[in-house]
Amino acid sequence: MPRKALTQPRKTASQARSRLTVDALLEATARILVKEGYDRASTNKIAARAGVSIGSLYQYFPSKEALVAAVAERHAERAMGLARRTFARVATSPVETAIRELVTLSVEAHRIDPELHRVLAEQVPRTGRLENVEALTREAHGLLRRYLEAHRNELAIEDLDVAAFICVTTVESLTHDAVLDHPELLTGRKAQRLVDDITRLVARYLKT
């Protein structure tokens, strides 16, 4: 196999050593993003924090953008892991309980590294590089759409696409905003009320 030009960094890491390097870079990026914000997170700082030279960084990531996109992807992938398992579990549950579980899932998902989640949501420019993250969003839509399809007889839904869009966006936005901007809604008696209300919101919309 001929050596690739360094200007187009290879993406595979075959030896264990290099996999460690890549991991260290991703983790360092996440931590620097949280600590310093996107703008002040320079590639030099990230490499230093990872205990790796700046040259190595550019061996595996062609740009800062790509590096941050990889971090975002890893983060989103963790949330999707939770989501896939939850959808599998509630596949045959009735609407009300399924929705409640999915709302709870969404809250839990937003508790995975919430500081990182905030930076990714608030500071990272949405560029084409995030297409893999968008693919995960589309997967979530697909999962819910399939659930709705299977439970169509319980529902008063005509357009499945519109319904899936509404449900996914609603639950995601509400939990996102609550976790990031309204901590008071997630403590004490209000917390239970919030989950109850979101469940009611979506369930009433769907049910006959």
Next chain:
Amino acid sequence: MPRKALTQPRKTASQARSRLTVDALLEATARILVKEGYDRASTNKIAARAGVSIGSLYQYFPSKEALVAAVAERHAERAMGLARRTFARVATSPVETAIRELVTLSVEAHRIDPELHRVLAEQVPRTGRLENVEALTREAHGLLRRYLEAHRNELAIEDLDVAAFICVTTVESLTHDAVLDHPELLTGRKAQRLVDDITRLVARYLKT
């Protein structure tokens, strides 16, 4: 009135001439943001586009951040203008029609300079400078909260804060995402269905 130090730019523009300068800067910033994105929108480019020297820019805005924040504020203020008028109009309307009007308002509001809206939403880092924009969000919550309070007897709501949060966030997120990422939901027969469905979603949640 003593001349202020240039390191802390004054914020008032007393003569008509300088008001024109400020306006040109805001407009140029908006257009450059749309055309080039946040990162490539340099203050030098903005000043050039406004037909104004870089020095003048820093007479009125202490930083690029402040300049962009002012643009965001002006944009949000326009949307709030629509919102205030709509809330005034539906103050005594029954829930169903009021919600429908508010959903429609939200779609219209997102059609004010949507390209600028997209850049502000997707690329501008959320920093402390945007506090005036946040104040407008809080005002929207307050307006809806007051409406709900006045119509409490028609509603099955216990916690007004939770309900206002849910309604505002839901409608705003759904219209936002639809306008920016799902244009197919806003054309032809799907468009009417979307407004109908969002209205149903919120109205069913609120009503007894």
Next chain:
DNA sequence: CGAATATATGAGCTATCGCTCACAATGTAT
């Protein structure tokens, strides 16, 4: 007019950033 204030100018400073490349070190296969 002339004095004082308000506004406008733009060359250029300082800082930092993303990124390259020539080379060194480490791992693997024969």
Next chain:
DNA sequence: ATACATTGTGAGCGATAGCTCATATATTCG
């Protein structure tokens, strides 16, 4: 042990960014 591929190094380049300041022009007002 030798040869070759893989991985790691870091000084420093080129570019550009945000921003300052000494100076010039406009406006206001007695």
